[in-house]
Amino acid sequence: MDDRRSFIKKAALGGMGLTVANSAMAMSAKSYNRILGSNERLHVAIAGLGRRMGAYKEPIALKRSNVELVYLCDVMESQRTKALKVFREHISYNPKLENDIRKVLDDPKVDLLINATPDHWHTPGSIMAMQAGKHVYVEKPSSHNMFENEQLVAASKKYNKVVQMGNQQRSSGHTIEIIKEIHNGAIGKPYKAVAFYNNARGEVPLQKSAPVPEGLDWGLWQGPAPRREYTFETWDYNWHWYGWDYGTAEAGNNGTHELDVARWALQVNFPIHAQANASKNHFIDDGWEMYDTMDATFKFADNKIIKWDGKARNSYNTYGGGRGTIIYGTEGTVFVDREKYKLYDRKGDLIKESKSTSSEAGNVLGGGGDTSTGHVQNFFDGIRGKATLNAPIEDASISMAMVHYANIAYRINSGFDIDDKTGRMYNRDAMELWSRTYEPGWEIKL
Numbered sequence: 001m002d003d004r005r006s007f008i009k010k011a012a013l014g015g016m017g018l019t020v021a022n023s024a025m026a027m028s029a030k031s032y033n034r035i036l037g038s039n040e041r042l043h044v045a046i047a048g049l050g051r052r053m054g055a056y057k058e059p060i061a062l063k064r065s066n067v068e069l070v071y072l073c074d075v076m077e078s079q080r081t082k083a084l085k086v087f088r089e090h091i092s093y094n095p096k097l098e099n100d101i102r103k104v105l106d107d108p109k110v111d112l113l114i115n116a117t118p119d120h121w122h123t124p125g126s127i128m129a130m131q132a133g134k135h136v137y138v139e140k141p142s143s144h145n146m147f148e149n150e151q152l153v154a155a156s157k158k159y160n161k162v163v164q165m166g167n168q169q170r171s172s173g174h175t176i177e178i179i180k181e182i183h184n185g186a187i188g189k190p191y192k193a194v195a196f197y198n199n200a201r202g203e204v205p206l207q208k209s210a211p212v213p214e215g216l217d218w219g220l221w222q223g224p225a226p227r228r229e230y231t232f233e234t235w236d237y238n239w240h241w242y243g244w245d246y247g248t249a250e251a252g253n254n255g256t257h258e259l260d261v262a263r264w265a266l267q268v269n270f271p272i273h274a275q276a277n278a279s280k281n282h283f284i285d286d287g288w289e290m291y292d293t294m295d296a297t298f299k300f301a302d303n304k305i306i307k308w309d310g311k312a313r314n315s316y317n318t319y320g321g322g323r324g325t326i327i328y329g330t331e332g333t334v335f336v337d338r339e340k341y342k343l344y345d346r347k348g349d350l351i352k353e354s355k356s357t358s359s360e361a362g363n364v365l366g367g368g369g370d371t372s373t374g375h376v377q378n379f380f381d382g383i384r385g386k387a388t389l390n391a392p393i394e395d396a397s398i399s400m401a402m403v404h405y406a407n408i409a410y411r412i413n414s415g416f417d418i419d420d421k422t423g424r425m426y427n428r429d430a431m432e433l434w435s436r437t438y439e440p441g442w443e444i445k446l
Contacts, residue, residue: 040384043109045071045134047101047125048116049083051237052139052166055369056114059376061090067380069095071104076235077215099217101125105132112383114376115139116166118239119253120246123148124224124444130159137379139166141252142396146404146423147435149397151444156393158446164379164389165396167260169338171375174356175261178334178341182265186343187329190266194307195258197250197323200315204241206287207231224442233287241288244411244436249290250312251403254323260391260399261325261336262306269398270423271298271306274405275415282313296406301420308406338371398423408433 044067046056060069072083072095080097087095098104105113105128113129115122115138123143126136136156142165143149156163169175182190210232212218218230225245239246240253247253263269278291296308309318319326324337332351333344343352357370381387401423408430409415416427425431438444 040066042067042380042383043070043111044068044114045073045104045107045110045112046083046114046116047071047073047104048118048121048139049074049076049079050116052116053083053086055166055168055372056116056376057087057090058373059380060087062373062377065377065380068093070107070110071096071098073098073101073104075099075217075221076213100220102128105129105134108133110134112136112162112379118221118246119248120144120225121223123152124442126152126163127155127444127446130155130161130163133159133161135162135379135383137164137166137376138393140256141248141400141403142166142393143400143404144248145434145436146401146408148444149400149404150423151446153394153397155446162379162383162389163393164375164382165391165393165400166372166375167257167391167396167399168372168375169257169261170264170390171378172338172356172371173374174341174354175336177354178336178343179261179265181343182327182329182334183267186332187327187334188331188346190327190329191303192305192307192328193262193266194309194319194326194328195255195262196309196319196325197254197258198311198315198317199254199313199322201292201313203283204238204287205233207234207242222439224438224444226437226439238287241290243289247290248403249294249407249410250292250310251294251296251308251406255294255308255310255406256399256403258323258325259306259308259402260396262327263399263402265325265327265334265336266300266304266306268300268304268306270401270420271300271405271418272420273299273415273417274402274409276406276409278406278410291410294406294410296402296409298402298405306402308402 059065074080112135115125122138126138129136212230276296278294281293292312294310298306321337327334331346335342340355345351378387378390382389412429416425416430418425
């Protein structure tokens with residue numbers, strides 16, 4: 001347990017460097033004591049109590065976090081009652097249960113929102129929170145489309161709020177270590193990265209009209225998405241695969257993580273070209289409406305390249321693991337995933353490896369673990385001015401853009417060039433998908 005706590009502390013402080021130490025030394029004793037005192041307690045609301053809920057138990061319960069969970073919010077009644085039972089095993093008080101996120105955000109006591117709603121709610125809910133004066137931890141994918149991607153960053157600046165995306169590997173101790181070594185020349189000049197994910201997801205039910213499940217506020221679940229009748233199995237998880245109204249396919253659902261590590265390692269921003277070959281290859285007649293297999297390629301200035309190999313329903317371990325990132329350099333190669341890294345020389349000989357003490361979930365449903373705990377605590381400390389965010393939204397949104405480019409290339413069946421300064425696509429058909437259709441009254445306005 002001591003090792004685990006040590007890891008959490010190191011992960012939470014991973015992005016701080018010497019800046020925080022120097023700023024702490026510059027503070028008066030009175031100021032420093034105030035930071036550590038009860039006046040710095042943060043009041044937390046969680047919206048979306050599905051499979052990511054487990055990632056927030058420990059960071060909220062730990063004494064050093066100095067937070068109070070004020071609200072548990074979800075549009076499904078059974079999710080709220082289940083979440084209360086889970087959290088009561090970790091905290092000694094009862095947070096309020098609420099159906100409507102708007103009522104939560106109206107409460108001036110709430111300091112921050114953890115937004116773990118479905119994809120189509122991530123940006124709208126986060127911007128609503130900032131407009132209500134809250135800081136935001138938004139799960140990946142932080143946006144549903146490129147318009148939202150820009151608006152989320154603009155909102156964080158306009159309302160001067162701390163926003164962190166839930167790409168928790170940015171707070172992984174062993175990942176931080178090896179990325180620093182790459183940046184310091186451990187493999188020479190990095191020029192290519194392969195990000196991969198594979199899973200054995202099964203058959204998905206066909207969408208059929210069905211009664212709204214008991215306890216579900218279907219209208220509020222849809223929120224900013226155009227209204228339609230309820231179809232069987234939509235609300236729980238299969239919304240990921242039922243068209244583009246709600247989800248961002250597997251690239252957004254999981255590719256966000258590894259694409260982010262690849263971009264981090266190569267130190268690149270927007271690509272100059274994106275293309276994707278993707279198709280549905282499994283259970284051809286089931287309800288899955290998107291690709292389940294994708295090969296995407298992103299070209300960057302300075303002859304750098306990132307490839308995404310996503311197999312949602314074929315779990316063959318092409319690269320020796322279920323998910324991870326391989327970084328190639330002029331003098332060597334690195335393999336890194338959520339559990340370890342391996343550093344090889346140019347001949348392919350292993351010269352260094354490190355295994356994480358973390359227990360972070362891999363490619364199974366659900367999630368949570370030490371890295372998530374460290375990432376959430378880094379967010380708490382960022383709000384207090386005690387840490388530099390490990391995944392600030394202005395940087396995370398660039399990784400998110402790669403997801404959107406891949407999905408757009410699939411949807412228009414064409415690659416396209418990109419302005420690597422603005423992220424805009426030099427393709428009329430692609431730009432038609434820059435935004436989406438919103439339910440009247442739910443349009444994003446800053």
